[in-house]
Amino acid sequence: MDELYDVVILGTGLTECILSGLLSKSGKKVLHMDRNQYYGAESTSLTPLPEVYKYFGLPAPNSCENPRDWNVDVIPKFLMADGKLVKLLIHTDVTRYLEFKSVEGSYVEKSGKVYKIPSNEREALSTSLMGMFEKRRFRNFLVWLSEYNEADPKTHKDVPPKTPMSDVFKKFGLDKNTIDFVGHAMALHRTEEFMTAPCMDTIQRIQLYIESIKRYGNSPYLYPLYGLGEIPQGFARLSAIYGGTYMLNKPIEKVEQIDGQIGVTSEGETVMAKIVVGDPSYFPTKVQKVSQVIRAVCFLKHPITNTSDAKSCQIIIPQNQVGRKHDIYVSCVSSAHNVCAKNWHLAIVSTTVETDNPEQELEPGLKLLKPIAQMFTKVSDIYQPTDDGSESKMFISKSYDATSHFETTCDDILDIYKRITGEDFDFSKVEKKEPEQ
Amino acid sequence: MATRTGAPRPANSGTQGKICQFKLVLLGESAVGKSSLVLRFVKGQFHEYQESTIGAAFLTQTVCLQDTTVKFEIWDTAGQERYHSLAPMYYRGAQAAIVVYDITNQDTFARAKTWVKELQRQASPNIVIALAGNKADLSNKRMVEHDDAVSYAEENGLLFMETSAKTAMHVNDIFLAIAEKLPKNEAGASANRQSAGVGLTATDNREGSGKSCCGSN
Numbered sequence: 001m002d003e004l005y006d007v008v009i010l011g012t013g014l015t016e017c018i019l020s021g022l023l024s025k026s027g028k029k030v031l032h033m034d035r036n037q038y039y040g041a042e043s044t045s046l047t048p049l050p051e052v053y054k055y056f057g058l059p060a061p062n063s064c065e066n067p068r069d070w071n072v073d074v075i076p077k078f079l080m081a082d083g084k085l086v087k088l089l090i091h092t093d094v095t096r097y098l099e100f101k102s103v104e105g106s107y108v109e110k111s112g113k114v115y116k117i118p119s120n121e122r123e124a125l126s127t128s129l130m131g132m133f134e135k136r137r138f139r140n141f142l143v144w145l146s147e148y149n150e151a152d153p154k155t156h157k158d159v160p161p162k163t164p165m166s167d168v169f170k171k172f173g174l175d176k177n178t179i180d181f182v183g184h185a186m187a188l189h190r191t192e193e194f195m196t197a198p199c200m201d202t203i204q205r206i207q208l209y210i211e212s213i214k215r216y217g218n219s220p221y222l223y224p225l226y227g228l229g230e231i232p233q234g235f236a237r238l239s240a241i242y243g244g245t246y247m248l249n250k251p252i253e254k255v256e257q258i259d260g261q262i263g264v265t266s267e268g269e270t271v272m273a274k275i276v277v278g279d280p281s282y283f284p285t286k287v288q289k290v291s292q293v294i295r296a297v298c299f300l301k302h303p304i305t306n307t308s309d310a311k312s313c314q315i316i317i318p319q320n321q322v323g324r325k326h327d328i329y330v331s332c333v334s335s336a337h338n339v340c341a342k343n344w345h346l347a348i349v350s351t352t353v354e355t356d357n358p359e360q361e362l363e364p365g366l367k368l369l370k371p372i373a374q375m376f377t378k379v380s381d382i383y384q385p386t387d388d389g390s391e392s393k394m395f396i397s398k399s400y401d402a403t404s405h406f407e408t409t410c411d412d413i414l415d416i417y418k419r420i421t422g423e424d425f426d427f428s429k430v431e432k433k434e435p436e437q
Numbered sequence: 438m439a440t441r442t443g444a445p446r447p448a449n450s451g452t453q454g455k456i457c458q459f460k461l462v463l464l465g466e467s468a469v470g471k472s473s474l475v476l477r478f479v480k481g482q483f484h485e486y487q488e489s490t491i492g493a494a495f496l497t498q499t500v501c502l503q504d505t506t507v508k509f510e511i512w513d514t515a516g517q518e519r520y521h522s523l524a525p526m527y528y529r530g531a532q533a534a535i536v537v538y539d540i541t542n543q544d545t546f547a548r549a550k551t552w553v554k555e556l557q558r559q560a561s562p563n564i565v566i567a568l569a570g571n572k573a574d575l576s577n578k579r580m581v582e583h584d585d586a587v588s589y590a591e592e593n594g595l596l597f598m599e600t601s602a603k604t605a606m607h608v609n610d611i612f613l614a615i616a617e618k619l620p621k622n623e624a625g626a627s628a629n630r631q632s633a634g635v636g637l638t639a640t641d642n643r644e645g646s647g648k649s650c651c652g653s654n
Contacts, residue, residue, distance in 0.1 A: 039524050047525065068559075090637055097526060099634035216635065225634045226529060233524040240515035246522035 005031045007420075008264045008271060010252055010278030013041035014232045014406070015397040018413050019277055021092055021238035023420070030244040031271060032236065033264075037249040039236060041279055042380075042400055045071035045227025045339065052297070056376040069341040071227035072297060074378070075400045076331040076348035077409075078103055078221035078314060081212040084410035085231075086222070087427050094234040101337055103221035104310040108185040109317040110177055114306045114368065117185050119213050130178055141172040141182075146210060148203050161200035168199045176320075182206070184318035190327045190352065190402060191319065208407075221405070223312055226338045252282055255394065262393055275393045275420060280383035283396050287383040292353035293402045296362050299374040300345040304332055311336040311345075314404060317364050326352040328365045329404045352402045353379060389419055456499075457621050458508040460530050464552040465537035466545045467519050470571040473602035474537060475511050478612055483603050500609075500616040507616040509533075528559045533567070533615050540570045540599060541578040546586070553593060565618045567596035567611055574601040 006028040009020050016032070017039075024030045038044055038051075046052045048067035050060035055074065079085050079100070089095040106117045110129065118124035130138060149155045159168055169179050183189050187205040194202050212220030224230045240246055247266075254265040255276055262276045280287040303309040315330040322328065332347040333339055340346050349365035358379055366372065385396035398412045414425050463471040476482050479498040499508045512531070517523045534556055538549040549568060556566055568590050570581060583599060590597035596614050600607045 039522075086637055095637040098637075100637060101634045222635075222637075226526075230526055230529075233526040236524060237515060237517070237526065240517045243516075245519070246517050247520045248522045 003029075003271070004261070005029050005271060005273045006275070007031070008033070008262070008273035008276050010034070010255070010264070010276065010282040011041045011397075012036075012039045012232055012236060012248075013279050013397070013400075014043040014228075014235070015409060015413050015416070016041070016277060016279060017232035017235035017239065018088060019416060019420075020244055021094065021235040021242075022417060022425070024239040024242040024244040025092065026421075027242075030239055031247070031273070032239060032244055033247045033250040033252065033266060035249070035251050039248070040229040040232045041281075042075055043073075043228060043232055045073050045229030047071045047227075047229075052376065056297075056378060058376070066341050069335070069338070071229060071339045072346060073228045073339070073348065074295065074297065075228070076295065076329065076350055076404070077228060077400070078223055078331065078405055080208055080220055080405050080407060081215035081222050082208060082220070083212065083405060083407055084414070084427075085406040088410065088413075089231075089234075091427065092235070092238055094231075094238050097234040097237060098230055099225045100222040101225065101312065102216040103219045103223055103312045103314060103333075105307055105313045106185065106219040106221065107307060107313060107315040108181050109315060109321055109364075109368075110181070111321070114315060116308075117181070117219075119218050129181060130175075134175055134178055137173050138178055138182075141174060142210075144172070145203055145206055148207075150200055159199065161203075162198045164196050165199045165202045166195040168202075169195075180318045180320050184327055185316045186210075188316075188404065191325055219314070221314060223333055223337055255282065257392065275389075275395060277395045277397070277416065277420070279397050280385070280399055283385070283394065286387065286392070286394065286396060287385050289381045290384050291382045291402075292358070292379055293350060293382055294353050294358040294362060294377065294379045295348055295350040296359075296366065296378075297376040298347045298349065298366070298369050298372045299340070300332075300347055300369055301343065301371075301373050303334070303345055304330070304347065304368060307332075315365070315368060316404070322364045324351075324361070325354055326402065328362065329402070330365045330368060331404065350402055389416075395420055454504060454506060455621075456506045456508055457619070458510060459532045459619055460512065461509045461533040461535065461615070462512045462527060462531045463514060463535050463537065464518065464523075464549075464556070465569075466539075466542075466548045467516070469537045469539040469542070469545050470602050471535075471537050472513055474535070474569065474571060474600060474608060475513060477602040477605055477608045479511070481605075483605075485603075498612070500613055502613075502616055505621050507619065507621075509612065509616075525559065528556065531560055531564060532619060533565045534560065535567045535569050535611065535615070536595075537569045537571050538581065539572050540581045541572055541575050543580045546570075546581045550589065553595065563620075565596070565615055566593075567598070567615050569611055570597075570599040571602060573599040573606055574603045 007023050007030045009016050009032040012034040020030055020032050046055055047070055049064050049070040050067060052072045053060040107114050108117055115129045118127045144157060147155045150161050183194055186209045187202045209220050250266045252266050256263050262273045263270045307313045311334045313332050317328040319325055319327050328351040330347060330349050332345055334345040335342050347369050349362045351361055355361060359377055382399040382401055384398050389395035395416050401408055417425050465471050475496055479496045495510055495512045497508060497510050499506050536549045536552045538545040556564060570586050586597055598607045598611045600611055
């Protein structure tokens with residue numbers, strides 16, 4: 001281990017594996033280590049089943065059938081079909097290692113009832129989410145929005161990009177329930193801050209939502225077979241194929257600056273690197289806690305009620321509906337995704353912690369799942385790095401936040417990539433590329 | 438499109454011959470000649486000083502049997518075997534494996550046995566496993582007896598051949614033997630893969646396999 005590496009990467013979470021793959025592919029000499037004996041760090045899918053109990057500090061059942069059928073995520077997320085992670089998968093060809101299924105339905109709670117979010121014009125016309133006149137106003141809003149282009153003022157129709165979103169809703173005469181549904185279930189905002197913010201961000205989010213639905217059908221979301229943990233593994237393989245070295249089960253004792261380089265010490269041996277990349281858990285003195293997220297992993301023997309027996313779905317409970325500041329998310333996948341044994345469903349309820357009794361905060365989501373055969377709850381601290389790495393040469397990722405998709409994770413990845421290389425990641429190749437075969 | 442396909446698919450059901458595609462993984466210690474075997478099989482090449490594997494995600498090669506064409510999608514370890522850090526994804530959906538050792542190195546034979554155990558633990562229960570004693574051209578430096586390997590393979594239900602990527606000895610034969618042993622019907626495949634998903638492509642996928650796969654969930 002006495003060589004000099006361009007990059008030493010600590011932790012095999014999604015962020016670290018994508019950066020590992022991108023840097024290795026661009027010719028950097030990469031050493032990638034993880035203290036755990038499995039890939040994926042926090043973005044792993046735990047397998048076989050007893051590992052789930054172990055992760056949450058519970059005794060495993062004495063026997064279970066087909067323990068290897070289980071690949072249980074601990075952080076619930078879906079991919080936006082037209083989002084940045086899909087672009088990264090295609091750009092790097094990592095998609096060839098993976099298979100995805102479209103998530104069957106996306107739902108929103110309104111006045112204690114669960115409604116399907118319309119995914120096409122026909123569903124929009126028949127939905128009981130809004131009344132007839134509201135539907136017409138909503139349609140006008142969508143037509144305007146789908147043509148909106150920041151660079152082309154003609155498409156703005158007297159609504160410049162800096163207009164507060166609340167004024168846009170006023171202009172189109174949308175009511176409170178529609179605003180809730182548009183802001184939280186389509187733009188996927190988690191709080192009400194977007195109402196006073198410039199409308200451009202919300203417009204782009206809804207455009208992403210609509211473009212994502214157009215790609216595969218019933219919902220804007222995709223989910224990989226065998227669980228989210230497949231994605232970091234795929235990027236790790238990319239890194240390895242271009243010469244990246246992988247070592248699991250390596251406890252890291254020290255990361256320190258030595259003569260303008262970084263020394264990383266594991267099991268008494270020190271390797272030198274020009275830069276180090278890693279998740280917050282490897283840099284306890286260089287990160288700060290910004291919030292907490294509570295997540296409850298639930299094993300169900302039934303599909304979620306009122307979702308047309310969906311094998312996969314997402315339910316958003318907007319904060320307004322339950323008197324909170326942050327939305328509650330419910331995501332559900334099942335044996336159709338090779339993540340649990342036959343006839344089982346896996347649901348995760350999550351939200352940003354607001355009180356001293358976080359488990360109670362999940363109740364509006366848990367209520368939709370009952371009876372719950374087995375539940376595992378964990379409160380996770382969300383960390384951010386305290387410096388950008390430009391001086392320390394230690395580039396630290398952010399913890400996985402409470403969002404229901406990977407867009408903010410990809411923003412972090414692309415931002416770290418830019419800080420390391422000095423240039424923006426070039427997505428343009430994705431658009432030019434012809435599909436294989 | 439969806440390149441990681443577990444199930445053998447009749448490509449053009451209408452004509453008599455069908456094409457079945459299988460994922461085959463290579464296992465074995467570093468430097469026993471895994472990549473050399475594949476290069477010999479796929480490209481007919483041999484390099485005395487083959488570099489450690491760089492840049493090849495997987496290679497494909499077809500083998501023609503009497504009434505079936507078998508297309509292998511061959512996965513190399515990409516060096517992830519070196520510190521025992523192969524990801525579960527590597528074994529996932531593999532219907533065949535070649536476990537390679539070097540006949541001039543007893544340790545690599547011992548390690549081959551642990552790779553076989555690993556496959557029995559992690560891979561699909563009906564995976565076809567072949568054991569390859571590579572570098573057979575160096576038999577004057579032999580450290581692993583042919584008979585020992587034969588009896589180990591028999592006990593564990595493995596195909597076995599001594600191979601040489603350098604002289605091409607038994608290289609095609611071992612792939613052919615695997616192709617013959619693989620089940621070529623939908624029933625044999627469905628045990629490996631319950632359900633196929635969609636592959637992602639840069640272009641709009643609505644007209645492709647995406648719709649049919651998603652629509653039939």
